[in-house]
Amino acid sequence: MAKSVDSRSEYAIGVFDSGVGGLTVLNALRQALPEEHLVYLGDTARVPYGTKSALSVRRYAEQAVCALSSRQIKAIVVACNTASAMALEHLQACYPDLLVLGVIEPGADAACRVSQQGHIGVIATESTTNNQAYQKAILRLRPDARIRAQACSLFVALAEEGWHEGDLVEQIVARCLQPLLVADSQFPLDTLVLGCTHFPALRGAIAAVTGDDIQLVDSAQTTAEAVKCELEAKALQNKNQIRGSLTFLVTDGPERFARVATNFFNERIDPGSVELIDIQHYASEC
């Protein structure tokens, strides 16, 4: 008997980030699931989340999911490491009927898969690092892993300014990574998790500093794979053979969003197609 298809299969996947960083995840989703309709929400009015408290990030994430769920949505991807670290379980509890996935578990999974020795470094925003979400997720998958984490908040500004490569960027990256690379030579890192969706924009500069012995992993691709798996498991995959639509929502500055997005997204975004929403009007269901 053919597997039944959920009536929501043609609904969109909502993708949410504090700003533009989550577009690296949107790229991977677009590639893995070309037929899916994608609605991206960037909370540009309150970006960045990486230096804000758990309480604020949780409230912001609630409002974002509420705004997305007011549309025809079958799943939500929290494409922001900070919001995934601070708010994912909370959001999943608030929306039991909605598929809500984050980027931390897939990132931890990718790291555990590529790491030879289990000597794993994590670079992320200040809030994600303090929250230790990556450390916990990695240890759940690989209890013998040795993990070191380092906040690299400056990388967010570099990525948004389009400072992605070159000598000066590598010098800045080297200075930020120094504590991670020199600490405790008893267990030299073999893997480094780019634990912020902005960081893949600096991948080249980071690789130049870390060298060939350290594998870099980000969660974009593994998140897209996880979303694909879950949709299949729940018979929610869109079976249409035509390319899905792309919708962009922001909470501030559509023009700036479209401009800065070029640093993170593979397709051109027309500023006129970016819809401005007032997120404070969305009451939380949590």
Add this chain to the structure above:
Amino acid sequence: MAKSVDSRSEYAIGVFDSGVGGLTVLNALRQALPEEHLVYLGDTARVPYGTKSALSVRRYAEQAVCALSSRQIKAIVVACNTASAMALEHLQACYPDLLVLGVIEPGADAACRVSQQGHIGVIATESTTNNQAYQKAILRLRPDARIRAQACSLFVALAEEGWHEGDLVEQIVARCLQPLLVADSQFPLDTLVLGCTHFPALRGAIAAVTGDDIQLVDSAQTTAEAVKCELEAKALQNKNQIRGSLTFLVTDGPERFARVATNFFNERIDPGSVELIDIQHYASEC
């Protein structure tokens, strides 16, 4: 006959910024007006303002002034260049009974006073630069001035991270200032306005790049002088001879605020003394 004293003279001065940058203005106020009570509000839940739209900055500024004016306040200093550029006139119109001052006019005044040739550069956030508030304020005071402006958003992140000096910081500063310093050698700059309250933290590195021929000015001291003048003119100065109190309010992360504040404020701030307020509860009177 002795000049009458307004009954509000012992009320506090409210000082408002998006985060910690305005503490450079608070330092100057503390020095110029040691007997005044000061209430500082940092909107750390929505920092930074410098990459946000005029609409959002205006709404955030309205809520901040509303929160401050619910206390015993005789004057408000908008100690944030972006909010001064985007919202000052609007706030003054909304609160006609309150003395509301910004940092742009005093900064422009300082620049015009020290500039020999009237060849003035302005570095600021993206929003302040786009708004051209400094250009307009300088030209009002000195119509023959020639002005060049450059957004240096990266300096905010450097200042907050405590990257204030050293070779690498100077290289970053040099790269950011390059378009300003090489453009149009017909009129080499003689003065550079630090048009963001974060930038004085990088003054040493900026001076190392610009050299002795360019005078650096920031608006902290001239803003404090302007506040002093206005209080005197309105008989609102506190005549008590004892040192005024300091109160800190933030909209997110009191601990982080107290920690990062050490990069900008001369006195130690006890995290326990920083009060967290929910700014969204303040309805605007505008």
